[in-house]
Amino acid sequence: MIDPARGTSAPPESIKHKRADDPIILAALDGLLAQVGANVDSSDGRYVKDLLVNALKLIPDGRDTGELKLITGAVKELRYAYRVFGQYPEPHKITIFGSARTPKDHPDYALAVEFSRLMGERGWMSITGAGGGIMEAGLAGPGREKSFGVGIRLPFEQTANQVIAGDSKMMVFRYFFTRKLMFISQAEAVALFPGGFGTMDEAFETLTLIQTGKAAMLPIVMLQGKGVTYWNQFDQFIREGLLARGWISEEDLSLYKLCETAEEAAEHIDRFYRIYHSSRYIKDDLIIRLKNRLRDADVADLNKRFAKLIKPDGLQMHIRGPFDVEDDHRDLPRLVFTHTRYAYGKIRQLIDAINACEPA
Structure with a gap:
């Protein structure tokens, strides 16, 4: 429950100890990250740093042993599993x-x-x-x-x-x-x-x-x-x-x-996976990566048939190349539109319709 006086749900931190986000602590974490080969200015480096900061915050939070054991165990399991799967990135x-x-x-x-x-x-x-x-x-x-x-x-x-x-x-x-x-x-x-x-x-x-x-x-x-x-x-x-x-x-x-x-x-x-490859979001824009470019007539038809999926003030479906922030599969064409962020069953039907098209 949030304490109205402090505007936070966290317990008060002892003044005897530095906060986990204290500049001195953050600088020390940067040094540790650099020692294990991390680029502290990269997004990956920032994510790991954030993980470490939140781990340190568990101490003033006063979490009990059982909770600490669960959090630690979960992180260990995920790290190891991702490492195993990471050795086989290509096969479906x-x-x-x-x-x-x-x-x-x-x-x-x-x-x-x-x-x-x-x-x-x-x-x-x-x-x-x-x-x-x-x-x-x-x-x-x-x-x-x-x-x-x-x-x-x-x-x-x-x-x-x-x-x-x-x-x-x-x-x-x-x-x-x-x-x-x-x-x-x-x-x-x-x-x-x-x-x-x-x-x-x-x-x-x-x-x-x-x-x-x-x-x-x-x-x-x-x-x-x-x-x-x-x-x-x-x-x-x-x-x-x-x-x-x-x-x-x-x-x-x-x-x-x-x-x-x-x-x-x-x-x-x-x-x-006939034409559809994969997808991701950039804010509310849905980027659907395609194995083959679609014909303009088919894109126009998809805009009509799946208008329910398109945000009224957003982008209509169109073909384009990768966004600057994308770093994978940059060679593939994209079908992009601003998604309403609901009716995901309709997205499944859109993918079926895409796969039914003939490549341009």
Whole structure:
């Protein structure tokens, strides 16, 4: 609660000690950063410095041991995981969710092996929870060399499956929230197979992050073995339990796709990246990087069909080169417009429309 007298929610700091943002402390941090090779004037250097300053602020904040342990553990887990994934920047990666309890003779298991094998043959690497069931199947298809294991420490769960155990791409997390961050932040597609509470949690969190614009747009496919109706029941609930009550929008149904076969799911993912490459925001301007330039007539058509997405006083959709602040993929053309920052399901439909165009 904010103290009206001080206008801050932080406890009073002792006058016996310097503040974490004291010029003397900041200068000392600059010296430490320089000693480990950081450019203190770069944006990266400033971010690390800010991390250190906020770590020091935990002391006068009076955080207890449990809170300090959580914050420290989370930062350690994220740093290590980013370091592992950072060694494989180029290959596309797909996260595969599903039950750890699926037996090997179940049709879901066989389909997960087939699907992950197809994705591996198309150059993709798989990311799963590293346990048994669907997680093991999702790594068995592409094999150890094209697999990442993102495990969790649980007292009742088995250790890593035989595909990924002992591999340098096997990571074990203490916290679910850091683990799930890696699942989504490192993936360019998500495949969902039937599962329990954990799978439902991962499915809804992925959908929520994309629906609200908190995660990059990516294709989500739902697969089930022959004779299984798991995702049909899920889709029915979404339509009758959520859409019919007005709790989601019609375009939100575009955020996921039920696929009958492994081949259909793989083709759906490939098509998502037919022309679309990636996207980012600069303030409210949405920059969509394209593998191929679009024809002027198609851009005009997209402006009409997706006018709902364009802020009334903002930029209309147009093709241009990279912005000065962009430092990646500068060779690719951009489709740029000022986004209203809502109706993200409609953004998914826009990407489908872009991929349906013929390159200029």
